[in-house]
Amino acid sequence: MRIELQRELDALEAGFQEAGEIVVRAIRGATDALRTQDVELCDEVIAFDDEIDDRYLAIERQVELVLARQTPVATDLRLVLALLHSGLHLERMGDQCVTIAKLTKLSSHLGAQPAVMESLVEMGERSAEMVKVSLTAFSMRDVQQARELHQLDELIDPANRQVFHEVLRYVHDVEALEWGMRQITVSRCFERIGDNAVDIGEQTAFLVTGEFAEFTDASHDPRPLG
Numbered sequence: 001m002r003i004e005l006q007r008e009l010d011a012l013e014a015g016f017q018e019a020g021e022i023v024v025r026a027i028r029g030a031t032d033a034l035r036t037q038d039v040e041l042c043d044e045v046i047a048f049d050d051e052i053d054d055r056y057l058a059i060e061r062q063v064e065l066v067l068a069r070q071t072p073v074a075t076d077l078r079l080v081l082a083l084l085h086s087g088l089h090l091e092r093m094g095d096q097c098v099t100i101a102k103l104t105k106l107s108s109h110l111g112a113q114p115a116v117m118e119s120l121v122e123m124g125e126r127s128a129e130m131v132k133v134s135l136t137a138f139s140m141r142d143v144q145q146a147r148e149l150h151q152l153d154e155l156i157d158p159a160n161r162q163v164f165h166e167v168l169r170y171v172h173d174v175e176a177l178e179w180g181m182r183q184i185t186v187s188r189c190f191e192r193i194g195d196n197a198v199d200i201g202e203q204t205a206f207l208v209t210g211e212f213a214e215f216t217d218a219s220h221d222p223r224p225l226g
Helices: 002-036 039-069 074-107 114-140 143-170 174-209
Strands: none
Touching (some): 002 039, 002 114, 039 074, 074 114, 074 174, 114 143, 114 174, 143 174
16 A cells, blocks of 8 residues: 555656646746747747646646545655645746746737846746756755745846836837836746745745745735835
8 A cells, every 4th residue: 555655656746847847948938939039939838838737737636546545644645735736836837938928929029128138038047947946856855955945036036126117217118118018027927936936945845844834924025016
């Protein structure tokens, strides 16, 4: 019975890691599509979402089977719950990549502004790296590496604010402002991908320690909005 349970848990975690790799590819694809304004690449990124959704649904079904057929002990149950929650964060990242790709398509006929584009590409590259770190930390059960995701996230947040303030400068240029308003949403998507990576880090800490705690208290975050 224990051997069969371990086999199912291993398969469940392998599926999660595979879904994570697809998400990393989607983030990098969205970033490259944004950088190059490649509409065809945008369509490829959008297509990734179906695969990510299928992987998440597969994780859900596997979790249901494990709980129905096995009797997991506390540590096993923590793994199942952590995988279920973390899989949902990956699914959300896929949705955020779709939003980035769609906005890139909608804006491709407008002139991109170099200053904003530089910040967005930086955010995309950093968010992809954060997801890779979160997946490695989960696989290695490395709480210290998981906690470092918060510091990496703090490198994304200034770029998000820089995009917002830069776009405000386009108020007298209608075309630039239209492009810029869409990029504020793109920036927010990259920022949310980073947040979701931190959430996976929190699930890693829960898996190892048995206690769930957010790495930061958002209700007491001193950073200004915008």
